[in-house]
Amino acid sequence: MTKRTITLAAVAGAAVLAAQFPASASSSTALLRLRAGLTLEIPNSWRVYRTADRVQVVTGACARPGRGYFQPKCDSFWVMGPKTLKIGAEGFGPYDPTQGPYYPASDVQRCPTDPEYGQVLGKAIVVGYRNVGVAHKAHYRVWPGRCVSYSNGGQKSTFNQREWYLPQSKLLVVDQWATPGLAGILKNATWAG
Incomplete structure (x- = not known):
């Protein structure tokens, strides 16, 4: 074989390997494969x-x-399928981002930051669309949350519940912890196929 033929064979072989194994995350990140071909690159920690x-991603x-x-x-975010x-709305009805936040309960649940208080979610303060990878638009909402006393309803602290809903894939990402970098991770997501 000539030098040129060997070089072409090596390049072709490398291309086949790259197609079989997705671009690997760096040693400080990992690939999280989800349903519908969605992959997120997240920190190894x-x-x-x-x-x-x-x-649940802690x-x-x-x-x-x-x-x-x-x-x-529990500092974390969730990906729901x-x-x-089907039971993701208040009162266990089907989740619909135009009707309210993800809240699969019929009573006041514990506040994410302090279990002594209950959480109350208000009307969405941000409504729009965000990219999750290329050519996949998510309904994006930010719901303001208040942590309130069970005894008198007095507000103790606040948080925001961010939601990215992908209607075609039937996936919902819910974040109550303002997870650093999550918006960028979702924007840079990849999809198989």
């Missing part, structure tokens, strides 16, 4: 807990990781 139709301190959605004191969204 984040921990992932999967249950049936939900994925991004910092967490008293009880891998538990239900309303676990307080279509089965979970």
Whole structure:
């Protein structure tokens, strides 16, 4: 074989390997593969807990990781699938971003930052669309949350619940912790196919 033929064969082989193995995350990041071909590149320090139709990504301190959605004191965000969204509205109705936030309960749930208080979500203060990867638009909402006393309703603190809903993929990303870098991670997501 000539030198040119060997070089072309090596380049072709490298192209096949690159097609089989997605661009690897750096040593400080990992690839999180989700349903519908969605892949997020997340820091290696984040921990992932999967249950049936939900994925919890713990991004910092967490008293009880891998538990239900309303676990307080757990820096994390969630990715919900279509089965979970069927009961994702207040009162356990189907989730609809135009009707209200993701809130699968019929009573006042514990505040994400302090379990001594309940959470109350208000009307969306940001409504629009955001890219999740190329050519995938998510309904984007920011719902203001208040942590209130169960005894007298007095406000103790606030938080925002950010939501990215992808109607075609039936995926919802919910973040109550203002997770640093999450908006950029979603914007730079990749999709298979």
